[in-house]
Amino acid sequence: MVQITQTLPSRVLHQCLVSLALLFSCSLYANIDYPIAPEKIAKDTWVLWGANEIFSAKNGGHIANIGVIITAEASLVFDSGPSKGFADALNAWIKTQGGGPVRYVLNSHAHPDHFLGNQVFQKSALMAAAPTRDAIAEEGSDLAENLYRMVGAKMQGTQSVTPEKIATNQRFNLGEHQLEIKILNGHTNADLVLFDHSTGVLFTGDLVFYQRALTTPHAVLKDWLTSLDQLDQLPYKTLIAGHGPIDQTRSATAQTRQYLLWLDKVMQQGAEQGLSMAEMLSQWRKNPLREIALSEYEFVRSLAHWYPAYEVAALK
Amino acid sequence: MLKQKLRDSCLLLTLSGVLGSGVAYSDNHSLNAESHAPTTQNANPLMDVMWDFMREQFIGSQPWQYSDQVKITLPSFAEDSTQVPVMVSANIPQAQQLILFADLNPIQKIAQYQVQQGELPDVALQFRVQQATPVHALVQDQTGLWHVGRAYVDAAGGGCSAPKVAANNEDWSSNLGQVNGRLFQNANQQRLKVQIFHPMDTGLIDGTPAFWLNEIEVQNEQGTALGLLRLSEPVSANPRLTLNFKQVQNQGLQLSMRDNDGNHFQSPLYQSAVNSNALETTTQHSKGER
Numbered sequence: 001m002v003q004i005t006q007t008l009p010s011r012v013l014h015q016c017l018v019s020l021a022l023l024f025s026c027s028l029y030a031n032i033d034y035p036i037a038p039e040k041i042a043k044d045t046w047v048l049w050g051a052n053e054i055f056s057a058k059n060g061g062h063i064a065n066i067g068v069i070i071t072a073e074a075s076l077v078f079d080s081g082p083s084k085g086f087a088d089a090l091n092a093w094i095k096t097q098g099g100g101p102v103r104y105v106l107n108s109h110a111h112p113d114h115f116l117g118n119q120v121f122q123k124s125a126l127m128a129a130a131p132t133r134d135a136i137a138e139e140g141s142d143l144a145e146n147l148y149r150m151v152g153a154k155m156q157g158t159q160s161v162t163p164e165k166i167a168t169n170q171r172f173n174l175g176e177h178q179l180e181i182k183i184l185n186g187h188t189n190a191d192l193v194l195f196d197h198s199t200g201v202l203f204t205g206d207l208v209f210y211q212r213a214l215t216t217p218h219a220v221l222k223d224w225l226t227s228l229d230q231l232d233q234l235p236y237k238t239l240i241a242g243h244g245p246i247d248q249t250r251s252a253t254a255q256t257r258q259y260l261l262w263l264d265k266v267m268q269q270g271a272e273q274g275l276s277m278a279e280m281l282s283q284w285r286k287n288p289l290r291e292i293a294l295s296e297y298e299f300v301r302s303l304a305h306w307y308p309a310y311e312v313a314a315l316k
Numbered sequence: 317m318l319k320q321k322l323r324d325s326c327l328l329l330t331l332s333g334v335l336g337s338g339v340a341y342s343d344n345h346s347l348n349a350e351s352h353a354p355t356t357q358n359a360n361p362l363m364d365v366m367w368d369f370m371r372e373q374f375i376g377s378q379p380w381q382y383s384d385q386v387k388i389t390l391p392s393f394a395e396d397s398t399q400v401p402v403m404v405s406a407n408i409p410q411a412q413q414l415i416l417f418a419d420l421n422p423i424q425k426i427a428q429y430q431v432q433q434g435e436l437p438d439v440a441l442q443f444r445v446q447q448a449t450p451v452h453a454l455v456q457d458q459t460g461l462w463h464v465g466r467a468y469v470d471a472a473g474g475g476c477s478a479p480k481v482a483a484n485n486e487d488w489s490s491n492l493g494q495v496n497g498r499l500f501q502n503a504n505q506q507r508l509k510v511q512i513f514h515p516m517d518t519g520l521i522d523g524t525p526a527f528w529l530n531e532i533e534v535q536n537e538q539g540t541a542l543g544l545l546r547l548s549e550p551v552s553a554n555p556r557l558t559l560n561f562k563q564v565q566n567q568g569l570q571l572s573m574r575d576n577d578g579n580h581f582q583s584p585l586y587q588s589a590v591n592s593n594a595l596e597t598t599t600q601h602s603k604g605e606r
């Protein structure tokens with residue numbers, strides 16, 4: 001485990017003096033402190049585990065798992081994290097490992113905890129599926145602004161940068177690693193996964209949540225279930241979910257599927273019984289997976305995303 | 317005095333924003349706020365910021381008391397500030413009317429229900445919030461006493477002035493006032509759930525005048541008025557309303573609706589069997605009857 005602390009250069013402090021609002025935040029947080037703790041999970045392969053929490057000032061927005069593959073020839077980053085400060089710390093750590101330059105920075109999808117570290121890396125290294133690129137181009141700045149509101153000073157200097165390269169289903173080599181990118185969907189309209197045929201490690205992005213309730217702001221149930229089936233076809237040994245701990249027993253996709261099917265069932269039943277959205281709020285307690293992190297919080301969110309459609313369907 | 321209070325509340329909100337609390341969430345508190353007893357919300361400095369002022373606006377100097385019998389079901393935070401679900405159920409015998417409002421919204425009143433015959437139903441709907449706000453429900457009994465329940469919803473805000481994404485694409489004139497509805501008949505209660513196509517424009521967005529459904533008369537099968545539900549601008553677009561009558565009084569329920577532009581919609585809701593059946597929606601639309 002390595003701890004890296006990024007300190008704000010003084011010119012940034014100077015910038016803050018310009019704005020009264022920022023002065024307030026800077027006087028509280030003169031240091032951007034992003035302790036990162038990469039864990040080696042396979043040959044050349046590291047994970048920076050995100051906190052199994054919602055965005056907060058304390059976790060600095062680092063709630064998603066970030067993958068790194070470092071070889072002598074070149075290195076790869078799977079999701080760039082929530083902020084400039086985080087990605088600076090990540091980049092500085094990668095340099096200490098003595099690997100080759102970061103040639104690939106993949107954005108699994110267009111959610112802010114997965115791509116707002118892009119600006120730290122070479123623009124030519126940034127890669128995402130076309131719909132993800134479009135979504136980042138369109139909504140990236142708004143998402144960054146939102147995250148500022150929830151995370152605060154640790155977002156200092158963060159700007160959304162749109163990837164240039166379009167990722168498609170493709171195989172390529174990184175050092176001795178035979179890598180494969182697959183573009184699936186369901187969590188959003190494009191979800192990029194990375195499978196390392198050499199180590200058996202699968203980075204799923206947010207197509208898989210493990211021991212943590214999944215999120216649905218852009219989700220499509222049917223597509224998501226189909227994508228989980230496709231993940232199950234891959235001969236992976238180790239699965240790194242977008243959120244949650246390592247899975248070495250091939251159980252994480254089943255848990256995500258179970259959660260999705262339960263959401264569908266509870267909303268369909270509620271709508272058929274004529275329950276109002278407000279009455280549905282307490283239904284999370286019926287979830288067999290209610291003990292996993294954030295199950296109540298994310299259920300309240302998913303109700304807002306999905307329940308109106310179930311209600312309308314039940315009235316027709 | 318109002319201005320001072322508003323400024324105070326804005327200051328508090330600004331500070332919490334800078335400190336990065338955003339939409340706060342704590343593992344220690346239930347997210348499903350069914351709170352009404354004053355003790356549970358005493359720690360919240362925003363709870364009472366507007367209460368005296370708003371109470372005077374709505375009920376003047378009439379007598380009131382906090383009551384556990386007025387239950388507000390509300391999420392503790394708004395995932396979508398244009399669609400915050402709320403349900404009010406009151407266990408007040410012979411209740412006369414209900415007033416529901418969100419203290420810190422630019423337009424505070426959400427809905428009012430006046431009993432004309434029978435009972436006060438449970439009322440559920442979705443509304444917009446502009447920022448984190450207390451929500452109050454006031455229920456008047458037959459002695460004139462107001463029973464008060466309250467809850468609080470946290471929100472990033474902007475729900476009242478955020479333009480609807482689909483606003484320009486939807487042709488309201490073709491399905492305006494169309495109702496999809498269903499009666500749910502249980503042994504000891506009767507529930508009407510409807511969705512009504514209406515933009516419910518608040519008038520707070522530049523260039524879009526206020527245009528909302530403001531009167532819904534609930535009638536029984538014979539056309540006798542049971543109660544009048546008045547909606548205000550904060551009610552979400554295409555309102556989905558749930559009215560839950562605790563005693564089954566009759567088979568059918570129907571709605572007679574008006575908006576602030578003089579449109580009148582009559583929606584007889586036929587029920588073809590005893591258990592929850594889809595309703596025929598033969599909404600009649602007539603313009604300018606008022």
Ligand SMILES: [Zn+2]
Pocket residue numbers: 109111187206215
């Ligand atoms: Zn995501």
